[in-house]
Amino acid sequence: MSEQSRPWYRELHWQILIGLVVGVLAGMVFGESVTIVSPLGDVFLRLLRMVIVPLVVSSLVVGTTGIGDATRIGRLGGKAALYYLATSMASIFVGLIAVNLIRPGVGAEVPLQEVPEGLSVGVDSIGGLLLRIIPSNPIQAMADGDMLGIIFFSLVLGIFTNQLPADQKRTIVGFFSAFFDLMMRVTDFIIRLAPIGVFALMAKVVGTAGIEVFGPLLKFMLTVVLSLGTHAFLTLPLALYLITGRNPIEYARSLSPALLTAFSSASSSATLPLTMDCVERRAGVPNQVSSFVLPLGATVNMDGTALYECVAAMFIAQVYGIEISFSEQILVFFTALLASIGAAGIPMAGLVMIAVVLRAVGLPMEGVGLILAVDRVLDMCRTSVNVWSDSVGAAIIARWENLE
Numbered sequence: 001m002s003e004q005s006r007p008w009y010r011e012l013h014w015q016i017l018i019g020l021v022v023g024v025l026a027g028m029v030f031g032e033s034v035t036i037v038s039p040l041g042d043v044f045l046r047l048l049r050m051v052i053v054p055l056v057v058s059s060l061v062v063g064t065t066g067i068g069d070a071t072r073i074g075r076l077g078g079k080a081a082l083y084y085l086a087t088s089m090a091s092i093f094v095g096l097i098a099v100n101l102i103r104p105g106v107g108a109e110v111p112l113q114e115v116p117e118g119l120s121v122g123v124d125s126i127g128g129l130l131l132r133i134i135p136s137n138p139i140q141a142m143a144d145g146d147m148l149g150i151i152f153f154s155l156v157l158g159i160f161t162n163q164l165p166a167d168q169k170r171t172i173v174g175f176f177s178a179f180f181d182l183m184m185r186v187t188d189f190i191i192r193l194a195p196i197g198v199f200a201l202m203a204k205v206v207g208t209a210g211i212e213v214f215g216p217l218l219k220f221m222l223t224v225v226l227s228l229g230t231h232a233f234l235t236l237p238l239a240l241y242l243i244t245g246r247n248p249i250e251y252a253r254s255l256s257p258a259l260l261t262a263f264s265s266a267s268s269s270a271t272l273p274l275t276m277d278c279v280e281r282r283a284g285v286p287n288q289v290s291s292f293v294l295p296l297g298a299t300v301n302m303d304g305t306a307l308y309e310c311v312a313a314m315f316i317a318q319v320y321g322i323e324i325s326f327s328e329q330i331l332v333f334f335t336a337l338l339a340s341i342g343a344a345g346i347p348m349a350g351l352v353m354i355a356v357v358l359r360a361v362g363l364p365m366e367g368v369g370l371i372l373a374v375d376r377v378l379d380m381c382r383t384s385v386n387v388w389s390d391s392v393g394a395a396i397i398a399r400w401e402n403l404e
Contacts (some may be wrong), residue, residue, distance in 0.1 A: 012191065013256035018197035020202050020264055028204025034207035037200045040266075042198025047190045048074040048270045051183055053142045055273050056295045058156045060179035063291025064158025065173050073292075074161060077294040079400050080293050081241070083393045084301040085337075087239070091231045091385075092336050095307040096314070096329060098227040122170025147269065147299040155292075187273045194257060198264040205376060216351030217374045220315050227307055232385050236303075236392045244399040253392050263388040264310045266379040271387055279394050289398040304382030304389070305353065306340035312359040316367030328361050334358040372387050 020166045026034050064073060135149030137140035142150055237248030252259070258274040265271060276294050279285045313332055317324045324332065335357045354368055371378075 012194065013253070014259065015195040016257055016260040016264075019197075019199035020260060023199040023264075024200030024206050026199070026203040029187075029208060030128070030203075034203045038204040039200075040050070041197050041204060044190075044193055044200070044272050045175060045265055045267070047193065048265075049145070050274055051187055051190065051273050052177070052269065055159075055183040055187060055276065056142045056147070056150055057142070058176050058183055059276065059287065059291035060151065060154035061158045061161065061176040062173065063179050064101055064155055065161050066173055066288040076289070076292055076397065076401065077296075079397050080114055080296060080393065083396060084297065086111050086235065086303065087303050087389050087393070088306045088337055088340060089333075090235050091227075091303040091307040091389075092310045092333050094230050094235065095224075095227045095310040096333060098223050098230070099311045099314040099318075102219065102223045102226075103318055104223045105315040105320075115353075135337060145269070147295060147339050151295055151299065163193065184277065187277055191257065191277060192260055198261060202373055205380075207241065217371065220311075220371065221374055221378065221402075223315070224308060225288040225381060226284050227311060228299030228304055228385050229383050231303060231307060236389055240392045240395060243396045246395060249394075251283055251395065252388070254278055255388065258387055258391070259384050265382045265385045266376065266383045268302075268383050268386045268390070271383075272298045275387055275391060279391050283395065285394045285398050286403045289401060290394045291395055293310040293394045294390055297393055298386075301390055301393065302382075304385030306336050307385070308378060308382045309336040309340060309354050309357050309402050310353050312371055313361065313363060316358065316370055320364065320367065321372055322363065324361065331360055332357060 028036075130180070133148045135146065135153055138149065138153040141153065161169055164172065237252075240246055240248050240251060255278045258271055258278045261274050262268060262271040267276075268337070272295065276290060279290045279294060280287055294378050310332055313336070314324060314329075330400055336353075340353060354371075358367060
């Protein structure tokens, strides 16, 4: 059956969307009893996480050897860093404007929830983050899922594979190419299970959190969603169109399975296999770029997280009646930017990084308890923006490298 004649319900993105909607309805109707299906969502996430490390290692080695010399790899990394920095700063700027205009915390009566223990533990300094890039034990880094260490080690393998004699290089590249093809086949199989996994994940979220907890925080949620929407539907598509000439709607349609999975799972790392599959196979971005930009972006490029940290910190200040001066807002801006980079690999990353921002401007740590009720739902939204930004970045950097 040709692509054009395939019924709409056979398309993966429609199946995932149906699973998402049915999951929401099931959670609303059955409440906490719907958690009986939650193991299906857990299995789906575990399958995705199962392929992350072998897929990233094989993809990065193949991509790096395809790029060629270390100078070009350094140039690609510089362009990726420029894109990450520019889009993260743009997202924070959008969030600051929205929270100052809407002022969701002014007059809000929000009950405090208990702040999780150990929330401020494990936050990397910039120096610690740089040290973590170099794994003392690459195998341990793979076992722990330390993406920065995995990326560094894989890049080293790819760079020095290029310096081997031709026959040895062919052997290494042939092995990793075959292994990458194998992992993509496994990923394709897992992707077919996405509608079921998304259904179970959404049913669990709605069934356990309920709808009533959102009422007092509705204005805060609307501020975050409006800010994320502005960045996702205006800033990033505009950059994509102006730099690459691609149609943002068509590009988003190609990424829809990954974006919907990111929304339901609230994990850009767990979504990475789907993101790579969509960007390469559905959107046609070359592997030399996507294999480098996407794993790195899933680790350090957190547009949605940076925006959320900024808006949340300002909201907490407004609830407590604390005026944040312009200079302090500049401090919030840069702290959120740096904190979003350091969020990789930390449990409850968004909440931990908000604690960093609160400390920077002297706001009470207890303020984190104000937003706990809605953090999971907003985490789903900001994760989708993170994945969308990574995907747009892959297309933009491919154009900068003249690979499209």
